[in-house]
Amino acid sequence: MANFLIHRADTRGKVDWGWLQSRHTFSFGGYYNPERMHFGVLRVINDDTVAEGRGFDKHPHDNMEIISIPLEGDLEHRDTLGNVAVIKQGDIQVMSAGTGIEHSEYNRNTDRLTKFLQIWIFPNRRNVKPRYDQMTMNVEGMKNRFQQILSPNADDDGVWIHQNAWFHLGKFDQGVTSEYKIKSKGNGVYAFIISGAATILGQPLTSRDGLGAWEIESLSIISDSPETQILLMEVPMDL
Known part of the structure; x- marks a missing residue:
C-alpha cells in the first residue's frame, strides 16, 4: 500500500x-x-x-x-x-x-x-x-497527457539537473484518467495541482493542493474539472 x-x-x-x-x-x-x-x-x-x-x-x-x-x-x-x-x-x-x-x-x-x-x-x-x-515547453504535447519537462539527462526531453529526478506537466479535460509510472525504484512523486481539481489515490485535490506518495510503482490520476493542470515531481526519497 x-x-x-x-x-x-x-x-x-x-x-x-x-x-x-x-x-x-x-x-x-x-x-x-x-x-x-x-x-x-x-x-x-x-x-x-x-x-x-x-x-x-x-x-x-x-x-x-x-x-x-x-x-x-x-x-x-x-x-x-x-x-x-x-x-x-x-x-x-x-x-x-x-x-x-x-x-x-x-x-x-x-x-x-x-x-x-x-x-x-x-x-x-x-x-x-x-x-x-x-x-x-511544447504546450500542445501536454493535452490530456503528462509531458516530461525535466530529467537527470542532458540529452533527454526537457531541461536537466544534477539529481535522479523527473518532472512532468499535463493539462487535462474533465474525466480523463492517466497513470504515471515511477522511473527509478525507491523514488517518490509529489503532485502539485496548479489549477482545476483531481483525484489521486482516492483523495480529492483542488487548486494549489499537493500530494506526495512513496513506496509506489505507479500513480493513477483522474481529472475532476474541465481544465486541470498538474505538475508531477518524481524525486529520490533519501537525502
Whole structure:
C-alpha cells in the first residue's frame, strides 16, 4: 500500500511583502514548520506573485538545483555568469547553483503581475560548476497527457539537473484518467495541482493542493474539472 501525505493549499506558509505574495509548501524564510521541511530531495515549492516592476535583487545561492516555472506574465533573469534572459508562461528555467552563483529576478511589466513556481531540489553532486538553462515547453504535447519537462539527462526531453529526478506537466479535460509510472525504484512523486481539481489515490485535490506518495510503482490520476493542470515531481526519497 502506498504511503502518502497531503498539503492543502490553505495550510501553506504565507508571505506578504506588498510587492511579493508568496505561499510556501515547505519551510522557507520566515515560515518554519518542522513537519514541512522537505519531501525527499524536494526542498522548496514557492508559489510567488510579483507586482508590476518589482522583483528580487541580486542574491546568492549554492549547492541547490533551482527550477522556475512561470504561470502568468514573465520574469527577467540576470546572473553572475553573464546570463540575461526572460522566461514567460510556457517556459521552464533551471539553475545549478553549485559552487555559488548570484542572480536577480524581476517582473519588468508595468501592467500585469507575474506568477511563477520556484522549486528547489537538493543535488546529488556538490560543488559543481554553476550553470543556467531554459527552454520553451511544447504546450500542445501536454493535452490530456503528462509531458516530461525535466530529467537527470542532458540529452533527454526537457531541461536537466544534477539529481535522479523527473518532472512532468499535463493539462487535462474533465474525466480523463492517466497513470504515471515511477522511473527509478525507491523514488517518490509529489503532485502539485496548479489549477482545476483531481483525484489521486482516492483523495480529492483542488487548486494549489499537493500530494506526495512513496513506496509506489505507479500513480493513477483522474481529472475532476474541465481544465486541470498538474505538475508531477518524481524525486529520490533519501537525502
